[in-house]
Amino acid sequence: MIGYVWFLMVIISFICALCTGKMENLSKSVLDGADHAVSLVISMAGVMCLWTGMMKIADRSGITEKMSKIMSPLLSRVMPEYRSDSPAMKAVSANITANILGLGNAATPFGLAAMREMQKTNQLGSQPNNSMIMFVVINTASLQIIPTTIAALRQAAGSISPYSILPHIWFTSLLTLAAGIVIARIFMLRG
Template structure:
């Protein structure tokens, strides 16, 4: 569906440019955008490699395990239908730790593995389970302590104070995560009550 939307937007943009006679500006924007994207990616690599390396050091030092252990009681309450020793729980905690440090690229494969494990628990059905919906809501809102990627982008564009984004990001992601959990629980209990009434 997303691919169709992008194709439609591209085609509409080109047709609009042809009608208005601005194809040269569109071509210039395409090449400048491609050049800037490559420059941005190269600039991000060094920062992301550094933080991924720090994550590996934290993992080997046992810091991630301690953080995961600290958050395990909360995660158990959020996902009561997942057994404590199930692989899905480990992937969920790892995904949350990666999101805490703003490493979305590292969190994505962990999130996919968590969904795969939860799907197995759900009997490999195509319908999303309660835990899958909750995890998607939390992963989308993703509480972030250190927005690594955003800091890297700000540094790449020569921001005078690239880390000023830390405080607002923490507040915004905390509010979004709490909001996601409350909305998820509201619709879950609403659906449960409807099921009981029937």
């Protein structure tokens, strides 16, 4: 999919520059863009590494496990096919906790394990059961205590307060999560 998007972006910019007579700008932007991308990665590195480092301390202090234990009974209420002490639900809450703490590298393996465990007792076989859908919908709400990438991008763009959007992001993520759960429920009730 990303391949098509990239292809379209390149083709559209060429056609657009032809029509607007901005071919010179376009030609310059190809080199500038690639050059800029590298300095962007470098200027993001400090903020990104600070947070992956801090969250590693949190992880080794046992915060992840503790949060995960608190989460699993809550999660099993919206994912009733699995009990809160089942291996599936343990993997689900480990994944969601890792996402909340911004431990992206740890989150994906837990998420894949969660899908594997849930699939074992999935009676629909080739289709996901309601809990599996709920898991993916919850995952796409992107709950995260510190949205590191956004803060790093804002810092790189010269923001005077890169973290000022934290409350906004919490508010929006939480309400989007609630909306996602309600919307998924509505689809489930309709069959």
